[in-house]
Amino acid sequence: MTSLPFQAVLFDMDGTLVDTEPLWQRAEIAMMSNYGLPWSEADQAYCLGGSAVRVSRYMTDLIEASGQTAPAPEDLVESFMSDMLRQLRQHPPSPQPGVTALLEEVRRAELPTALVTSSTQPLMEAVLDAIGRQWFDVTVHSGSVQRHKPDPEPYLLAASLLSVDSSRSIAVEDSPTGAASATDAGCFVVAIQHMATIEQQPRREVVGDLL
Template sequence: MLFDMDGTLVDSEKLWDVALQELAREYGGELSEDGRRSITGTSMAESMRILHDDLGQPERDAEISAAWINARILELFRTGLRWQPGAFALLGAVRAAGIPTALVTSSGRALVEIALDTLGRDNFDAVVCGDEVVAAKPHPEPYLTAARLLDVPIERCVAIEDSATGVASALASGAAVLAVPETPLPDTAGVHQVESLTGVDLDVLAGLLADRAGATG
C-alpha cells in the first residue's frame, strides 16, 4: 500500500492554504483559487514558481519563499494536524493485515517527521519524501522508489492520492490508483474515485488490484 500524505491521510491542505495566503499577503497580493489548485501536490520549488507567477511577481527568489513557507507550516503542523475521514481506520486495517506500507509525499523530510508524530512511525515500512527524490510528482519516481523499498512489484501496489498531480504520478508508475479528490477529477482509465476513505476496506483495495489485473491480462 502506498499512501500520499497531504489531503489523503491528514487534512493538512487547509494548513497549506493558511501559510500560502499569509505569504501572498506578505508580498502584497492574494493567491487565486486557480493558483492554489495548481499548487496542490507539487514540489516546493514548483509551488513557489506558481505562487510568484500567480501574484505577477515571477522575479521573486523561490528559495526565500520556500524557507518562509517551511517555517510557517512547521508551526501549523505541530498544532493543527487532523486525520482525514476514514484514513485512520484504513491505515490500521492495512497494518493489522501485515501489508507492506509506504508513505509517498511531496512534502520535505523535516515536515514529514512532524507529521509522523500523528501518523505513527510504525505504520510505514518506508517513507519517500519530496526532497529525497530526483524527480517529484507527477513523475513516477516517488512511487517507483516506494515499491522498490518495500520490495513489492509496483503492479501489486495500490496508491491512494487526492490530487491530479499525485494521481498522474501513481498512474505513470504502474500502480492501481484510488483517488480521494476534494473535487472530482476527470474520469481516467485505471483510476477509481471515492468521496472519502470512509467505507474503504481491504476488500475494496483487493478489488482494485483484481480489476487492474483483468484490464491488463
Template sequence: MAPARDHRTPDDLPAAVLWDMDGTLIDSEPHWMVAETELVEAHGGVWTRDDAVSMIGSSMDVAAARLRERGVDLSTAQIADALNTAVAAAIAAGVPWQPGARELVEAVAAAGVPQALVTSSYRVLAEPFARAVGLFDVVVAGDDVTRPKPDPEPYLTAAALLGVDPRACVALEDSVSGLASAVASGAHVVAVQLIAPVDPPAGVSRTTTLRGVTLADLARVASGQLLDRRAA
C-alpha cells in the same frame, strides 16, 4: 514484531499500499492555502482560492515558480522554508486526519501489508508525521527525488525501497499530479476526491471519502477490480 495478518492469504492482499499525505491522509491543504496566501500578500500580491486549489499536489519547484509570478521575491529554498514552517506550526497541535484515513492505515498495518508515505511535501513535514503514526515502512518526500510528481519516480522509488513490484501495489491520491505519478508507476490507483476536482483516467478507482473503505476494498483494487464510492 510485525502485526499479525488477518485471515486472508498474502496473495489476496496488495504487495504494499502507497499513500499520498497532504489531502489524502491529512487535511493539511487548508493550511497550505493559508500559508501561500499570507506569503503572497506579504509581498503585495493577490492569491485566490482558485490559485491555491490549482497548486494541490504540485512540487515545491512548481509552487515556488507560481508564487514568484505573483510577486514573492524569494528563492525556492526560502519559499519552501516559509511555507513548511507555517504549515508545520499549524499542524503541531494535532494530526488533522481525513475521515476514515487513520482507521484504514491501521487496518493495513494489522494485516502486515507494507506501507509507504509518498508525498510532495518535504521531509521536514513528512518525517514527523510518519514518526507520529509509526506505521509506515518507507517515506519518500518531495526533496528525496530528482523528478517529483507527476513523474512516476516517487512511487517507483517507494516500491523499490519496499522491494515490491509497483504493479502489485495500491496507491491512493487526491490530486491530478499525484494521480499521474501513481498511474505512470504501474500501481493500481484509487482517486480520493476531497478538495481539488480530479478526472482520473479509465482504470482508476474513485471515492469521495476514506470513511468506510476497507482492506478488502484495497485487495479488490489490487486484483484489478474498480472501486466506485462517489457520492450520489
C-alpha cells in the same frame, strides 16, 4: 483486502491521510499577501499535491507578473516551509475520516506500506509525530527524489524500497498531480476527490472519501 492481488499500499500524506490543506492554504495566502496579491481557489487547486519547489515557482511567476521583484525561489521556499512547520507544530493534524480504520485493515492484511509525500522531510516528520510512525514501513519525501509528482519517480522509489512491483501496488491519493504520478508508475490508484477534479481512468477508482 487479503483476497486482492496487491503487494503493497502506498499513501500520499497531505489531504489524503491528514487534513493539512487548510494549513497550506493559510500559509500560501499569508505569503502572497506580503506582495499585496490574492491567492484564489484556482491557485490552490493548481498547486494541490505539488512540491514546495513547484509551488514557489508558481508564486514567483505571479509576483513577477504583477510587476514586482520576486525573491529567489529557494528563499521563498525556506520562508514558506518555516511558516508551515510552525503551524503543524502548533496545530498537530488528525487523521482524515476513515484513515485509521484503513491503516489498521492494511496492517491486519500484512501488506507492506509506504508514505509517499511531496512535502519536505521536516514536515513529514511533524505529521508522523501526530499520526504515528508504526503505520509505514518506508517513507519517501521531497528530498528522496530528483523529480517530484506528477513524475512517477516517488512511487517507483517507494515500490523499490518495499521490493514490490509498482503495478501490483495500490496508491491512495487526493490530487490530480499525485494521481498522475501514481498512474504513470503503474499503480492502481484510489483517488479521493475533494478540492480538485480527478478524472476517472483505467486502473483508477475515484471516491468521495475513505469511509
